[in-house]
Amino acid sequence: MTHQETDTIIALSSGQGRSGIAVVRISGPKSDKILKQLTHFRLPPPRKAATRWLHDSDGVRFDEALVLRFSAPNSFTGEDCAEIHCHGSPAIVEAILIEATRLKKVRLAERGEFSRRAFENGKLDLLQAEGIADLIDANSIAQMKQAARFVGGDASERIETWRKIILEASAYLAASIDFSDEGDVGEEAHAPVVGLIDELISEFNAALTDAKSASRIRDGLRIAILGKPNAGKSTLINALAKRDAAIVSDIPGTTRDVLETHIVLNGVPVTVADTAGLRLTEDPIEAEGVKRARRWAEDADIRIFLTRADDDIGDRPTELGPNDIWVISQADRADGDLFPNEVDLSLAVATGQGMDTLESTLLQKVVGLTSSDEAPTVVRLRHIESLNESLDALQRAKTLLMEIGDVDLAAFELSIARTSLDQILGHVDVEDILGEVFSGFCVGK
Known part of the structure; x- marks a missing residue:
């Protein structure tokens, strides 16, 4: 600019x-x-x-x-x-x-x-400026509230508090360096520094954990619907979107690409993807669709794996993780008593059977993936990278003090930790990213 x-x-x-x-x-x-x-x-x-x-x-x-x-x-x-x-x-x-x-x-x-x-x-500061951009771009209540906290300076105040703690620790070490030869300060003068560093390490780790939830709110969650051809994926995405987002057909392999639609759950924007049916095929277009489906699913926060009730159900798909759901679709085609115990739920979209349960389950998972005990301090990738750099420097400073007793190098690492926090706020070494940050704003803001 x-x-x-x-x-x-x-x-x-x-x-x-x-x-x-x-x-x-x-x-x-x-x-x-x-x-x-x-x-x-x-x-x-x-x-x-x-x-x-x-x-x-x-x-x-x-x-x-x-x-x-x-x-x-x-x-x-x-x-x-x-x-x-x-x-x-x-x-x-x-x-x-x-x-x-x-x-x-x-x-x-x-x-x-x-x-x-x-x-x-x-x-x-730069955190507040980025919060303004996020507030303008907010598409949900959760995004709006989170961005408003950054604009209001909540995160900035917490980082400033961390800076002051690092400065306090640096002052202890400076006293140890400057006056130890005069006999005014004993060898134990830097002992309180380890306690301050431990406090910060604990808070940084908590903030990085909260960042995962905050990032999901800011960027939205991804839900992939997977299954064999004609498992009912397109029908399900239409039901979740409450509109005809996908073409529904009895012809296997109708969906050739990843079809995304957007919904909001618990105030969080969610992208739901209808994917190509998972099967081996010699059709190069369908094969590419299957490849894209698997690639999209790898990055999804939640995966819904559909198995038709009248198909060979078999065992629970091994690729499903703790936030994924195994669903028997078209449950009105078979006796529910025969479904395996590992099935999370069964549904028949045509009759509405199980839809309330599925939506409730998805809501619970979204809450679990986005909830946090604390307001977020970092949310963007650059915040997370800088906070990790500061955390690494603190851990090195602690090691230098406890294992080597090198006060000079420990003080240097504390200065690195503080500088990394300053980068989050935009106080130092951010000229190269300012153009990128502000070019994402609208004209007039």
Whole structure:
């Protein structure tokens, strides 16, 4: 992202298209000048809303809008800012942007540039900025609540607390290094450091465990429906989606590719995949479908393996794990008393038999996979990698103190641990990832 600090930027901050109200956001030193140029009237005091007519370059009024001003540093970006709440006609928004960009050093904002300026001006850290992106992209209640915690700074505060503990441990070691020759500090001076490191190691491990649940909420869960041809996979996915998402046919091998549909369970977005029937085939297209089905299933959080009631049921499929379900489908075709005890449930989608039980079972598994005793501290891959780096450094520092007694190297490892936490917050060595982070934002945010 090319960023010029002297530029004033402007963009539509609300959604594209026609709407009742549109919000145009402005940030930079010429924010007030833009408002004066558009309104031909005195500006309201900061943080006081006022109605003003907007004028084009010929002085012709084209809309009555609500305008607000925010003086630096008390704004979202930390710069002088303004907002224009106009009627949501695309023509009105375009007129505002045209009139504003007539001024020198006023330009249209790039993706995420408002949030990036807020980050660069210390109004929020990188965790909070990423939380804003996740909040905008949220498609479920669970995603919304989790993202709001990051925006609110809950995770940032916890990481700052960890940093302070590392600084405290570093202070103990510094005392041991600097003053041990003077006899003021005994050899036991670094003993409390091990206790602090153990505390952090425990908390880091818990946070990494919680990250698995948090990542599933952010990215959504994956459920694969597997089974032989004509096991009822397409019928089941239609029932779960409550619409005709897949073609249902008595002809074996109708599904040749992975067909995904989206549902929400317990506020968590879930992608359910209807896959090609698992069988050996000489048809190259169907064989590729089977290969894709197995590959998709390998990455799934939950697998539903269907076996027809009137087929050779056999033993429980060995590839199913603890979060997977073995289901007898089309149960109305056979005597349920003959089903193996290892079967998790039986259903007949046509009559609705067993569907409530299946949905309840899936709900329980989703809750188990996404629940956590603590609000998440890390959720993205870069967070997890940095926290693992910090954890490794702490473990090395502990080993150096307990097994070798090397205070200097232990202090160095503590500095690495702290730097890794700083990377999560965006305090150091993150310039190379800022473009990637903020380019994922929408224009106007």
